[in-house]
Each structure stands twice: as structure tokens, then as C-alpha cells.
């Protein structure tokens with residue numbers, strides 16, 4: 369069977385058809401909905417054919433930008449043909465692409481499709497619910513100093529009158545402990561990055577979410593450095609907002625992202641950016657009577673969407689689900705283990721936590737002998753692609769990378 373022949377079962381394409389209730393959907397998503405040729409054993413050699421970058425480079429830089437697959441490119445090309453030769457995009461065509469993508473995204477994060485919005489980037493997926501939440505005078509938000517700016521700037525710029533309580537996290541102190549110290553009765557929300565962009569350390573969302581629930585505080589999560597690499601089941605977590613762009617661990621394309629808003633939070637949000645596509649139109653022939661607004665997170669998708677992004681992203685969501693988030697995480701941890709061991713043996717210094725509990729797909733280190741910048745230049749010249757960030761070297765392998773590729777990197781350190 370060729371990859372293009374793998375079709376999504378009806379259950380995934382349209383889960384509402386098969387499930388009457390949320391509970392039934394949640395039960396369904398816990399079993400495998402995708403019939404997969406990869407399930408038993410990952411066929412890395414064949415999977416790599418979907419990633420043409422593997423013929424050019426040793427690409428270990430998914431925390432920066434994930435490479436596009438042939439499947440996504442073909443899907444985008446098909447849509448470009450439609451734009452060029454047919455042009456008229458019907459409501460049905462639009463909605464079927466959107467809904468399938470929403471369903472796949474819901475499955476990947478462990479949510480109901482009604483909780484999923486398709487937005488343009490991680491920032492937007494945080495900013496929309498942040499602005500839609502009422503912020504009483506004197507309330508405050510807890511956020512992390514030194515976290516990626518996408519989860520810092522919006523709080524500073526959009527909420528100038530809300531107090532910011534910054535937590536500084538070092539290796540000895542978990543985010544949870546810092547939040548406990550910073551919290552007071554006026555705290556309205558805590559916002560964190562699931563996985564830190566630099567060190568790769570991972571927040572325990574279960575424990576933090578339970579704490580937020582107990583204290584009646586909303587939890588916002590920037591998930592871009594985890595989703596696609598690490599398993600996630602939001603139905604088990606007290607997370608109110610989770611936002612993740614496609615561009616890194618989900619292979620893109622850029623300009624499309626998943627915005628999860630929990631049912632609980634949705635019912636408490638104001639309608640700050642509702643637009644004409646927030647309405648439940650029956651057709652695109654009559655616009656004189658405005659219909660009721662959607663009751664789902666999609667009410668925040670205010671107008672025409674990035675359909676090229678949706679077409680590409682849909683293929684990548686299918687791929688991630690076909691391979692299996694559990695298998696992907698296992699494989700990334702396997703490669704990470706080899707990498708850490710090899711780097712340790714050469715005397716490297718680590719910024720990343722080395723255990724799998726607190727770690728992620730990111731391994732950040734400094735080499736023993738030469739400057740990080742020089743080693744980065746040498747690796748780039750040898751077509752081994754990693755990131756140089758804040759004086760450190762950041763390696764971020766994905767499931768289709770091989771042991772040989774890790775070995776090649778280690779040979780250069």
C-alpha cells in the first residue's frame with residue numbers, strides 16, 4: 369500500500385456522525401481511530417520518503433521549524449490547482465476541509481472538536497481567549513520570566529492594567545512551586561509554556577492544572593514546543609487554553625495553529641472578535657438575516673481562513689495520528705537517550721533536564737572544547753542542522769530521524 373492510499377476512517381473524518389455524546393467521543397479517541405500500517409512497528413525507512421529533507425541534510429531542528437512532507441505539498445498543490453482553474457470555493461468544500469482538520473486536531477490533543485479553533489499562530493490562540501476574559505481591577509496573572517516572548521509580550525501589551533507576577537524558574541525549583549509562591553487571592557490566570565524553547569524542560573500539566581483548579585485560577589498553555597513530539601490528553605487535564613502552531617513539531621505549514629478553549633472557559637468568555645464567520649450560516653446565497661452565533665470555540669474564527677495552511681496541516685495531523693503519538697514520543701526519547709549519552713561521554717555541559725519525566729524532544733548543551741558558535745558553524749557546513757540559541761546548542765530530533773544521524777552529529781562534537 370502506498371502512503372497516499374491510506375484513507376481516514378469515517379469516524380475520524382466526521383466523529384459527530386458516529387458519536388452522540390462527548391463521553392462516547394472521548395471513549396472513542398482512547399482507542400485507535402486510525403487504521404495504521406505503522407502501528408506495530410515504525411517503518412522509519414519508508415516514513416523518511418515522506419521527508420525529502422532527509423536526502424539533503426541531517427535535520428535535527430524541529431524546535432525551530434519542521435520540514436514539510438511530500439503529502440502536505442501534494443495536498444497544497446491540489447488546492448492551488450483548484451484556486452487557479454476553478455476558483456469558486458463553495459461553503460461545503462471549505463467546511464469539509466475545516467471540519468476534518470478540526471476533528472484530527474481534537475484527536476491529537478484529546479479534546480472535543482467543539483473546543484478547537486483553527487487560528488493563524490500560537491500567539492493568536494493565546495491572545496483571543498486572553499482578551500475575551502474579563503479582567504477585574506486589581507487582578508493579576510502569573511507568567512514566567514525568560515519564557516519565549518510569544519507568551520510574555522501579549523500579556524504586557526494587551527493587559528497593561530493587570531498586574532504581572534513573574535516567576536523565575538531555575539533547575540531546583542519546579543514551575544508549580546514557583547506558582548504556589550506567587551499566587552494570591554487576586555490571581556486570575558497562570559500562563560506557561562508546556563516545553564521551554566531553550567532548555568526543553570517540560571511542565572507537569574497534570575499537577576499544575578490540578579493546582580489551578582483547586583485555586584480557581586485559569587491555566588493558559590503555549591504548547592508549540594511539545595505538541596507533535598509528546599503525547600497529550602487534555603481531557604485528563606485542567607487546562608483552559610492550549611495553543612500550538614503547526615510550524616515546528618507538526619511540520620507546518622506556517623500560518624496555521626490549534627487553539628483549544630475548554631468548554632468550561634468558553635462559557636465565561638466575552639465575544640471580543642466575533643465576525644461574520646462566527647455565525648451559523650445555512651448557505652452563502654442569502655445574507656440579509658443574521659443567524660445565531662456558533663456555540664463552539666469556532667465562534668472566534670471571525671472570517672476567511674488560511675485554507676492552504678489547513679490543507680497542508682491536515683496531512684500532517686493525519687500522519688502524526690497514523691504513526692501514533694505514543695510511538696512518536698517513545699522514538700524521540702530513544703533518540704534523545706542516545707544523544708545525551710554520547711554528549712555526556714564527550715564531556716558536554718547540559719541545560720536540559722536529562723530524565724524523560726522533565727525532558728522533551730529538546731536537548732541543549734555546550735561542547736567541552738570549542739565555543740558553541742564555532743561548533744554550530746562547523747555542523748551547518750557539514751549539513752547537520754541544529755540551533756544556536758543564547759550561547760547554547762539546541763538539538764531537536766523527531767521520530768523519522770535515525771540512530772545514524774545522531775551518530776553523525778556526535779562524531780562532530
Ligand SMILES: Cc1ncc(COP(=O)(O)O)c(C=O)c1O
Nearest residue numbers: 489490491516518561565592613
Ligand atoms: C515556546 C514558543 N512559543 C511560541 C512560538 C512561536 O509563536 P507563534 O506561533 O505565535 O509565532 C515559539 C517559536 O519559536 C516558541 O518557541
